[in-house]
Structures are given as structure tokens and as C-alpha cells.
Amino acid sequence: MPYVAVSALSHPGLLRDRNEDSLVVGPWTLCATVTESPQTLVFPLGTPLVIAVADGLGGHPGGEVASALVVRRIASTGSALSSEDAVRDALNACNRAVYQAAGGDEGSALATMGTTIAGAVVQPGSLMVFNVGDSRVFAAYRDGLRQVSVDDSPPLEPGQRTTSVVTQCLGGSLAYRAISPHVTATAVSPGDRYLICTDGLTDPVLTDVIDDVMREHDDGRAAFELWKAAIEAGGPDNITLAVVRVSDE
Known part of the structure; x- marks a missing residue:
């Protein structure tokens, strides 16, 4: 039977003092957690x-609240x-929903909370890539890694x-x-x-390094080695990732 791993x-x-990232895989979510060993779901x-993945905005109160709210809503409607x-x-x-939860009150601790989101919806024969913000989706093709999401970021300086x-x-x-979601x-x-x-x-990790890891390792080991590369590069931010594979047997 065909499956997705x-x-x-x-x-x-x-x-960082805390993890403001969140993750959704089907009905399964991880919010404000610490995992050093990849979990594989089929x-x-x-x-x-x-x-x-959803990345709560750094420097804004309530980033973890916004990212968790979003992935839980996506989990409930994903199918x-x-x-x-x-x-x-x-x-x-x-x-x-994020704005409603923030309350619009300048004095509220959650007043400007926000989050990015990036992901994919997999179904037989097709895949939809989506994002709002600068979290990313890459396709790991045989001839190299290619970004298939669209960064919502200003142009980089030289x-x-x-x-x-x-x-x-x-x-x-x-x-x-x-918002104008990219889909x-x-x-x-x-x-x-x-x-x-x-x-x-x-x-912190160059795209060429990410490409090499994806080429050299299977799914769970690739996820671990990518996390390890980010940690060895100083681990300056929360790290959340998912390696997705479609199989026919």
C-alpha cells in the first residue's frame, strides 16, 4: 500500500530560553517541546x-501561543x-484566529503575537506546498535540493x-x-x-550542506544530521524540521 513517511x-x-516553534503531522502536533531524536510517523x-511547521515570531510575546494555535487548527482541518x-x-x-486570540489590546501580553507557517498537503498523485512567512519547503530531487516555497522577506543586501x-x-x-498565502x-x-x-x-546551515545531508542519509538519519548541523553552527534559533517521503510499497 502506498504511504507517506x-x-x-x-x-x-x-x-533561546524556550521553543516557540510548533509542528503538525496529520492529527499529531508538537508545541513548545524539546526532541533530539526524530520521531517517524507513517x-x-x-x-x-x-x-x-510554524515559527512564532521572535521578539514578540506569545510566539509559542500563536504557533501552537495555528498548528492545532491545521491539524483539526487537515483532512x-x-x-x-x-x-x-x-x-x-x-x-x-491569531488576531482574535491576541485581543487587539495594546496592553495585552499577546497583543502582537504572530507566527510563520510552511508546509505541504500530500494526497494521491499531487502535493500542495504552502507558506506565509520565511519558513521553507524544499524538494529533494536527484539533481539537487530546490526551494519550492516563497520567502516573505525583503530583498537581501549584497x-x-x-x-x-x-x-x-x-x-x-x-x-x-x-495575508496572501503562497499555495x-x-x-x-x-x-x-x-x-x-x-x-x-x-x-545557520548553508543550502549546500542541507543538500548533502539529504542525499547521503535516509529520512530519520537525515533529520538528525540536519538538527546536528544547526547545533554545530551555534544553534542560534529554534530548530523544527520534517523530512517527508512518498513511497509505493
Whole structure:
């Protein structure tokens, strides 16, 4: 029977006091947790399966609240995300929910809480990639790693490799701001692999290194080695990632 295997972990890194990242894999969520060993989950390829990471905005109170709220909402609706419009509607609903939970009160501890989100919905024959913010989705093709999400970030200055600024996210401001989610559908075949991650991996670790790890290791070991690479690069941020593989046997 065709299936989808997902190897995932979430870790605060070495410098942050807490983990503001969250993760959803089908009905399963990880919120504000510490995992150093990848957990591998296997699902039959059939009804839509959503895998996503959410990165609570650093420097804003309540980042972990926003990211957890979003992945739990996505987990509850994931099996209904069968079209691009359904994914956009779900992300817009998540955005409204973050603002509603924040309360719009400047004096509230959660007033400007926000989060990014990036992920994929896998179903027979197709995969939908989506994101709002700068968390990323990569396709691990035989000829190399290719980013298939769209960064919501300002243009980089010459010599600048990363930026912590996002041009849109879920929540993140006192006044409500609408979003324009990036959603793209593509064909999926047995053997295809994807990496979904927060910038706690991609900021400190070069894409070439990520590519090498994905080429050299199977799913669970790849997830571990990617986490290890981010830690060895200083672990400056929360690290959350999922390696996704579609198989026909």
C-alpha cells in the first residue's frame, strides 16, 4: 500500500530560553517541546495529509501561543485540505484566529503575537506546498535540493545571506492585516522527498550542506544530521524540521 513517511523533530537550539516553534503531522502536533531524536510517523497515502511547521515570531510575546494555535487548527482541518482554495481559506482562518486570540489590546501580553507557517498537503498523485512567512519547503530531487516555497522577506543586501525580517505572517501586529498565502500544486511520485523547516535550520546551515545531508542519509538519519548541523553552527534559533517521503510499497 502506498504511504507517506514523516521524520520530524523540534528543538529550542542553544541560545533561546524556550521553543516557540510548533509542528503538525496529520492529527499529531508538537508545541513548545524539546526532541533530539526524530520521531517517524507513517500514514497511508489517501485522504489529504498535512505536514507543516510554524515559527512564532521572535521578539514578540506569545510566539509559542500563536504557533501552537495555528498548528492545532491545521491539524483539526487537515483532512479537508483537498484543494488550493481550501488551503488558502484555512490559512486565512488561522490568521483571523491569531488576531482574535491576541485581543487587539495594546496592553495585552499577546497583543502582537504572530507566527510563520510552511508546509505541504500530500494526497494521491499531487502535493500542495504552502507558506506565509520565511519558513521553507524544499524538494529533494536527484539533481539537487530546490526551494519550492516563497520567502516573505525583503530583498537581501549584497553579501547578506539571511534576514530575520518577514513581510507577512499570521498575526504579528496590533491592527488586523490580511495575508496572501503562497499555495502551489505539483505532481508527486513514489520516492519523492521533501524537507519542511523553520529558519532555525536554514539561517545557520548553508543550502549546500542541507543538500548533502539529504542525499547521503535516509529520512530519520537525515533529520538528525540536519538538527546536528544547526547545533554545530551555534544553534542560534529554534530548530523544527520534517523530512517527508512518498513511497509505493
